[in-house]
Amino acid sequence: MIEATLWHPVAGSEALGASPLPVRLLSQDLVLWRDDAGRARAFTDRCPHRGTRLSLGRIVQHDGRAALECPYHGWRFGGDGACVLIASQPSFAPPTSHAACAHETQEAHGLVWVRLQPGDTPLPAFEAEADPQLRKLLCGPYDVATGAGRIVENFLDLSHFGFVHDGWLGERAQPQTPGYSVQATPTGFVATGCKAWQPQSNRLSTEGSWVDYRYELTAPFSAVLTKLPQAQEDYRDVIGLFVCPLDEERSRVWFRLAVTDHDSSDDALRAFQHTIFTQDQPVLESQQPKRLPLAGGEVHCATDRSSAAYRRFLSERGIRFGALT
């Protein structure tokens, strides 16, 4: 499965503390924990001894290093997954066959990322992360009862603003969406020339205006929108969408903000995102089928250029998880 060779976000970095954290990815249960160097570790959430959930266990010190201890018989596993102790047979040196199943991890954009199988696709880019002018903040997670593709497509969709986000990101009286262009990139595509009429394009706006957007698909389940600088402004706001495909029809969503608002509280910035996304969520969860219908069955209009490009991209890359083909 090609999806298993890609990096996926599984938890906010700050959510992974001193205890093992159960997470799910691509219909697999995983346990995350931090070793003594603070490095995130991810194992299949199943003890190789009797199949117990390792996430019910605890982090212990073993020979001066952190290890994950199974709650059932106390077997201990080091950061690389190797079994370092069989508690009932402490003088026995456990062979490699007794190891927990460890997966690769990385931390970036405020998130812990996991790859289940080796691959050569890099982590989804989020260049705004490195811009020192921009303030970074993670929003979420949101658990949504639909396939990951539906969520990405919604994020790329401009023409729902006047209806779903009436009075916030759009207005019912201004439903027209001007044309925009879509160009393929090595990781997906970029949509430029996007414009949306917004009564309140961010928390600080007081009057409506046309806002210029740029959207980029950076991975099958990651996208970045940039609100380009408007007249009399010299800044941009960037929002990354990072979706974890939990199951074919269940997803976990984070937004990474990289914004110029350095004054508002974290809570205020999160509250705005929360308002917007909880407007989207019931619509997303109502869509049938929950898996993105790549084989057809839905009709399109010219405004759906991004959606069409997204579906084409998934089809061409052989992405099937959360899709109907």
Ligand code: FES
């Ligand atoms: S099931 Fe984990 S130690 Fe026995």
Ligand SMILES: [Fe+2]
């Ligand atoms: Fe929306």
